[in-house]
Amino acid sequence: MIERARAGYLGILGTVVLGVAAVLGFYGRFVHPLPGLPWPLLLVPLGALLTAPLFPPSSWKGRLRLWKDPLTLGAYLLLAGLFFFLAFLLSLLGLDLLLRPPGLLGRLFFPLSLLAPLGRLLPAPPGDLLLALGLATAATLWGVVEAAWVRVVRVTLRSPRIPPGTERLRVVQISDLHLGLIHDLRFLHRLVRKIRLLKPDLLVSTGDLVDGSLEGQEDVADLIREIRPRLGALAVTGNHEFYAGLEEALAFHRRCGFRVLRNEAVRVGPLWVAGVDDPGGKYGPTAPRADEEGLLEGWGEGGRRPYVLFLKHRPVVRRGTLGRFDLMLSGHVHGGQVFPWNLLARSAYRYARGLKRLRGAGRGAFLYVSAGTGTWGPPVRLFAPPEVTVFDLFPAKRR
Known part of the structure; x- marks a missing residue:
């Protein structure tokens, strides 16, 4: 039986991973084809890392270790990065929908069409994927610093x-x-x-x-x-x-x-x-x-x-x-x-x-x-x- 703390992690992991998969599926189908990467080769090590917190800790013994369980640490940081990636990608897609000409906002309320030029500042696909990934990485790194201070x-x-x-x-x-x-x-x-x-x-x-x-x-x-x-x-x-x-x-x-x-x-x-x-x-x-x-x-x-x-x-x-x-x-x-x-x-x-x-x-x-x-x-x-x-x-x- 998985203890409650790890069961909670499993629930959050499932929610975030399913959310990322759904948004990337939508993106590849309706926005821009996803690059042809060897996804199975990438998913296997990522999946192994993300499931590390579900198993008993392997490296807690030893008083001199800085982190009690480095694998669990890596899994949690990757989970945070996936959450931020999902949040930033959804935000960029939403802004793209609202601001690019003719602009959904502009059609609903004419004065807001003045915001349409801001849509040109958004990177074209698949540049928005790279921007979301970069922002997620920066947010995760800053989050680690903020949590330690x-x-x-x-x-x-x-x-x-x-x-x-x-x-x-x-x-x-x-x-x-x-x-x-x-x-x-x-x-x-x-x-x-x-x-x-x-x-x-x-x-x-x-x-x-x-x-x-x-x-x-x-x-x-x-x-x-x-x-x-x-x-x-x-x-x-x-x-x-x-x-x-x-x-x-x-x-x-x-x-x-x-x-x-x-x-x-x-x-x-x-x-x-x-x-x-x-x-x-x-x-x-x-x-x-x-x-x-x-x-x-x-x-x-x-x-x-x-x-x-x-x-x-x-x-x-x-x-x-x-x-x-x-x-x-x-x-x-x-x-x-x-x-x-x-x-x-x-x-x-x-x-x-x-x-x-x-x-x-x-x-x-x-x-x-x-x-x-x-x-x-x-x-x-x-x-x-x-x-x-x-x-x-x-x-x-x-x-």
């Missing part, structure tokens, strides 16, 4: 619930690292070094720390454990912890130094930190639902309530929890990860990225949705840079 986002918050006289309390959030199938050890070394330089009082992970098999990942866990924040490290599960195997994922978290909050709350310095399990990819009336309202109640009302930090993987705020926490940290959305999905993320989640001040019953509270620290699938990001988020919490200023 983790920025630090800083947020300063003040609250009367932080006891007066408390010095700055620094909470550092990581999210959606997706360790397991592929990762760059050099990237992880840089990430750990960056977090240690931030000197966090508390480190939190808001889900999807792992993804896929964790075989041979002990060196990675030990590397993360080196961060050693002053007040400890807390985490919650994301959907991929369940996909990877919950017990194995929890053991990996413990080795990393995290305490996983599974529908529970703990006192950390002047804070109460609450965390809930992710539904684990199950939806509908039978999906497990944590009792968030019950977890967050009973800590006093008004000014008597302590500052509550709420960790939840998905950025979904239940109405019944409003007014019961001060800062909710989430992830899951990845900021869309790859253009144009970053533009569509808001259609799936009301709160898709960044800091949001809640209104109504939750007035005075904040939700922060991380763009994610790692990547899901290909180690590629496009116009959705990864981040480590620093929250500096202070008492309210005296008037």
